[in-house]
Amino acid sequence: AKDILRKMFEKGGDPHAILKDEGLEQVSDTSALTEVAKRILDANPAAVADYKKGKTASLQFFVGKAMGELKGKGNPQVLQEVFREILK
Numbered sequence: 001a002k003d004i005l006r007k008m009f010e011k012g013g014d015p016h017a018i019l020k021d022e023g024l025e026q027v028s029d030t031s032a033l034t035e036v037a038k039r040i041l042d043a044n045p046a047a048v049a050d051y052k053k054g055k056t057a058s059l060q061f062f063v064g065k066a067m068g069e070l071k072g073k074g075n076p077q078v079l080q081e082v083f084r085e086i087l088k
Contacts, residue, residue, distance in 0.1 A: 033074060
């Protein structure tokens with residue numbers, strides 16, 4: 001938001017256009033996030049086992065890994081839902 005506001009102040013323009021032009025859109029597409037989530041879970045079997053044993057902090061670990069892979073563009077709430085669904 002601060003980057004968009006700065007650009008609006010410097011050059012003017014529509015915030016939605018700046019968001020799209022700068023590639024700052026948030027990824028909320030569950031199919032795309034599911035692919036990322038599956039890769040993260042496959043790469044971290046120990047954390048998956050911890051989660052299944054009741055260590056719920058592992059969920060945040062997974063979301064953090066996904067956000068890193070998505071360069072901060074993933075929707076964290078949707079990611080949590082995707083991870084919970086896969087880990088059922």
